[in-house]
Amino acid sequence: MKLTQKEMEIVEILEKDARLTTEDIAKMVCLSVEETAQAIKKLEDHKVIVKYISLIDWGKVEEYTGVKAMIDVKVTPKRGVGFDEIAERIYRFKEVTSVYLMSGAYDLSVIIEGKSMNEVASFVSQKLSTLDSVLSTTTHFILKKYKHDGIIFEPDNKDKRIVVSP
Amino acid sequence: MELAKNSRLSKIARDLKPSGIRKFFDLAAGMEGVISLGVGEPDFVTSWSVREAAILSLEQGHTSYTANAGLPDLREEISFYMRKQFHVEYSPASEIIVTVGASQAIDIAMRAILDPGDEVIVIEPCFVSYAPMVQLAGGVAVQVQTLKENDFKILPSQIEEVITNKTKAIMLCSPNNPTGSMLNKKELEELAALVEKHDLLVIADEIYAELVYDEEYTSLPSIPGMRERTILISGFSKGFAMTGWRLGFLCAPAELSSAMLKIHQYAIMCAPTMAQHAALEALRNGRSDVDEMVKSYRRRRNYIVQSFNEIGLTCHMPGGAFYAFPSIESTGLSSQEFAEQLLLKESVAVVPGDVFGESGSGHIRCSYATSLEQIQEAVKRIKHFIDNLPETN
Numbered sequence: 001m002k003l004t005q006k007e008m009e010i011v012e013i014l015e016k017d018a019r020l021t022t023e024d025i026a027k028m029v030c031l032s033v034e035e036t037a038q039a040i041k042k043l044e045d046h047k048v049i050v051k052y053i054s055l056i057d058w059g060k061v062e063e064y065t066g067v068k069a070m071i072d073v074k075v076t077p078k079r080g081v082g083f084d085e086i087a088e089r090i091y092r093f094k095e096v097t098s099v100y101l102m103s104g105a106y107d108l109s110v111i112i113e114g115k116s117m118n119e120v121a122s123f124v125s126q127k128l129s130t131l132d133s134v135l136s137t138t139t140h141f142i143l144k145k146y147k148h149d150g151i152i153f154e155p156d157n158k159d160k161r162i163v164v165s166p
Numbered sequence: 167m168e169l170a171k172n173s174r175l176s177k178i179a180r181d182l183k184p185s186g187i188r189k190f191f192d193l194a195a196g197m198e199g200v201i202s203l204g205v206g207e208p209d210f211v212t213s214w215s216v217r218e219a220a221i222l223s224l225e226q227g228h229t230s231y232t233a234n235a236g237l238p239d240l241r242e243e244i245s246f247y248m249r250k251q252f253h254v255e256y257s258p259a260s261e262i263i264v265t266v267g268a269s270q271a272i273d274i275a276m277r278a279i280l281d282p283g284d285e286v287i288v289i290e291p292c293f294v295s296y297a298p299m300v301q302l303a304g305g306v307a308v309q310v311q312t313l314k315e316n317d318f319k320i321l322p323s324q325i326e327e328v329i330t331n332k333t334k335a336i337m338l339c340s341p342n343n344p345t346g347s348m349l350n351k352k353e354l355e356e357l358a359a360l361v362e363k364h365d366l367l368v369i370a371d372e373i374y375a376e377l378v379y380d381e382e383y384t385s386l387p388s389i390p391g392m393r394e395r396t397i398l399i400s401g402f403s404k405g406f407a408m409t410g411w412r413l414g415f416l417c418a419p420a421e422l423s424s425a426m427l428k429i430h431q432y433a434i435m436c437a438p439t440m441a442q443h444a445a446l447e448a449l450r451n452g453r454s455d456v457d458e459m460v461k462s463y464r465r466r467r468n469y470i471v472q473s474f475n476e477i478g479l480t481c482h483m484p485g486g487a488f489y490a491f492p493s494i495e496s497t498g499l500s501s502q503e504f505a506e507q508l509l510l511k512e513s514v515a516v517v518p519g520d521v522f523g524e525s526g527s528g529h530i531r532c533s534y535a536t537s538l539e540q541i542q543e544a545v546k547r548i549k550h551f552i553d554n555l556p557e558t559n
Contacts, residue, residue, distance in 0.1 A: 013465065024542070027472045028465040159536075163515050164191040164204035166294045166343075 001046045006031060007039050011048060014040075018052040057153050059145060068097075068113050068142040069120050071128065072106040074135040083107060086133040095123050106138070117141065178302060185294045186521030190505065194515040201544045203532040204515040206343065208407040208488070212444070213455040216408070219447035220440045228439055234431040236264025236415070237442045243449040244415055252375065252385035254393060256417040263427055264437045264445075268373045268401040268414035269295060272337075274433070275369050275397045275416065276303035278425040284334040286369075289320045290523025291491075293343045293371070305334070311525035314493065317482045318345035318525075319353060322360040335367040338386065341374040344522045344531035345491045346467075346484020351384040358389045369397045373414070376405025376456055378486040379464040387417070394419050397426075404487075405456055406448045411441040463488050466534040466541060473545040474532075477552060488535040491519065495528040497555055505530055512547040 003011065009029045013020065026036040043049045058064045075086050083101050090110055091099040098111040110128070114120040120139070129137050145153055194200050211217075235241060241258035248254050256262050265271040272295065280286070282304040288296045290309050297307035308328050312318040325336060338357075341348040349357065361368055370386040387393040401414025414437075416426065430436075467484065474481040474492040481492035494504045501518035508514050519526030534541060 009465070012461070020538075024469070024538075027469045028538075030468050030472075159202075159209065161202075161205050161207060161209070162191065163194040163200055163202045164187060164517060165206045166185065166187050 001048060003043075003048070007043060010036065010039055011043060014049065014052075055148060055151055057145070059153070066113060066115055067117055067120055068111065069124075070140045070142065071110045071112065071124060072138040072140075073108040073110055073128070074106045074137075075108060075133045076135060077107075078133065086131065089131060090128065093123070093127060095120075095127075106136075178304075182298055182301065187294060187517060190509070190515065190517060190521075193506070194509060197509070197513060200509070200513045200515050201536075201540050201547070202515040203534070203536065203541075203544055204517050205533050205535060206489075207409040207535065208404060208459065209535045209537065210407040210459055212406070212408050212411070213448070213452055215451055215455075216406070216444045216448045220411075220444040223440050223443035228443060230439065232264075232436045232439050232442055234436050235262065235427055236437055237439075237446065240264055240442050240446050240449075243446060244417070247449050248385075248398075248417060252372075252383070252388055254385055254387045254398070254417070257420070260420040261417055261423050263416050263423060263430055264442060265401070265414045265416060265430065266434055266437050267403060267412045268371060268399050270430075270434065271399045271401070271414050271416040272296070272299050272369065272371065273302070274426045274429045275399065275418075276300055276305060277429050278422065279334055279367060279397075280305035283332060285330060285332045286334060287325055287328055287336045289325075289336070289338060291318070291342075291344055291519060291526030291529075292337070292339055292522055294521060296337045296339075296371075300337070306332070308333070309523060311523060312345070312347070313525060314482075314529075318342065318347040318491065319349060320357070322356050325357070325360060326364075329364050329366075333364065333366060335369055336361065337369050337371070339371040339373075340386075341378060341484070341486025343374065343487055344489050344517070344519065344526065346487045346489045347482075348378060348381070348383075348485035348487075350381055350485075351389075354384055354386055354389050354392075358386070358392050361395055362391055367395050367397065368392070369399060371399045373399065373401055373404050374487040375400060377460060377463060377488060379460070379467060380483075380485055383486070397422060402445050402448055405459075406445075406452055407455075407459065408441075408444065408448065411438070411444055413437055413441040413445050463534065466536075466538055469538065470532065470534045470541050470545065473541075474548075477545065477549045479548075479552075488533055490532045490534060491526075491529050492532065493529050497552055499555070501527055501530055508548065508551050512551045514544050514547050514551075 006029050013025055022037050023033055026033045077083050078085055087099055090096055095112045095114055096110055097113050100109040102109050124137055124139055241262045244262050245256050245258040248256055276299050280303045284305045285308045286300045286305050288307045288309050290311050300307040310324050310328055312320050375383050387396040387398050398417040402408040470490050471481050471483050478496055479492035479494055481490055501520050505516050505518040517531040519529030519531055
């Protein structure tokens with residue numbers, strides 16, 4: 001889908017803050033509220049905007065014991081379908097949050113989330129590495145998130161400027 | 167006693183008026199929870215790659231003076247930048263001086279061209295330092311006022327009216343602080359014709375040239391015939407969000423540059439070395455950051471201008487810089503009263519328009535170089551303030 005300049009603006013604005021109202025966005029891009037609502041609807045219908053979600057810093061939640069791991073997976077691609085078939089087999093597991101096809105030393109980068117280290121370990125050993133096309137896996141547990149999707153988790157947002165200046 | 171004390175000061179220092187902004191700074195500085203639309207600088211912190219380059223330069227021990235005119239590499243980059251971005255050629259060897267902010271560039275420009283009594287036409291409302299700098303250099307500032315009806319753009323006829331045989335130069339700032347107005351190519355061409363006709367110079371403060379939102383920017387010296395008559399002032403403060411680094415530059419034909427360089431070397435030696443290394447990185451790799459900032463300013467400008475118009479403060483759409491300049495005449499208050507009461511009642515700081523010149527009265531300068539959330543809250547409070555003003559008539 002080819003976006004108009006205004007549609008592109010709207011996507012960029014929403015990507016940074018999905019909670020802005022249509023009225024606010026309309027003002028920012030100089031469109032009427034109606035035109036803006038239509039544009040957003042179109043972007044949603046075409047799945048350019050896939051979903052509106054929140055970025056949570058789970059590290060702040062005491063009860064949360066979950067773990068995340070990035071797994072480098074080497075696989076054998078299949079004739080006709082390449083990597084797509086095995087990628088699909090992997091991403092269908094609910095534990096898997098992201099799957100990327102990579103260039104370089106391994107083929108698929110798989111991010112999985114589990115309630116505990118054990119849960120992740122058993123998923124890898126029982127589900128992932130036993131798949132036919134999977135040749136090897138290397139698991140890296142994430143210890144701390146500093147920045148995610150361009151957002152710094154503990155930013156220093158204090159305005160250090162003097163209040164009035166020429 | 168008073169007389170004895172005074173005589174220690176020069177007449178020029180005694181005659182210098184304190185800036186009208188100072189009063190507001192003092193008033194706002196002591197208050198808690200103030201939302202400030204009064205800040206004349208970007209809300210972005212300098213890009214990390216630029217800060218990192220400065221750190222590296224310190225680690226490598228680049229702590230000595232540079233050439234008076236600035237690091238040769240930096241002047242090369244400035245020359246390339248002026249050619250690529252603004253379509254004007256300046257020789258890095260003889261026509262570019264790196265200065266301590268654009269302010270120092272304006273200062274040496276005035277000192278290089280003015281004899282006692284020479285007149286400089288200062289187009290108001292404008293940055294508060296222009297007229298004092300003319301005065302400090304022994305010149306006489308002759309003010310002309312741009313008008314709201316013309317979206318605060320100067321008309322050549324207005325300038326022509328005040329030209330005398332002592333007029334030496336015009337001080338021009340486009341995009342303008344505080345009105346955000348910008349002269350387009352055609353308007354600059356008309357101004358250029360006048361400048362040539364009267365054999366004048368122009369000190370063109372183009373510090374906001376990166377921050378333009380609708381039209382393509384035209385730099386004055388790119389107009390045929392103007393390069394030889396222009397002292398171009400620019401810098402890194404606004405476009406590259408580097409105010410605290412104090413780094414600007416000026417470009418002018420060699421004859422003018424060499425005179426300004428003489429003053430520069432006696433007065434200041436050279437601009438800070440680490441800031442020059444930072445600026446080098448900004449020019450080499452900072453383009454995408456500038457583009458991002460411009461996008462962000464444009465959205466906030468659209469938002470604030472529409473919001474002001476909605477709540478009854480008429481505001482023209484400024485072409486550049488990061489200031490909205492709404493009229494507050496409908497409230498019946500003067501701009502000083504408005505700004506002061508708004509600060510005290512609603513804790514929102516704005517700058518009264520008349521501190522920038524006579525025709526700024528009846529207006530307030532609101533910087534939108536602050537987060538959208540702050541702008542939204544400020545507009546809400548301003549609306550509340552206006553709605554609760556006692557009926558004047």
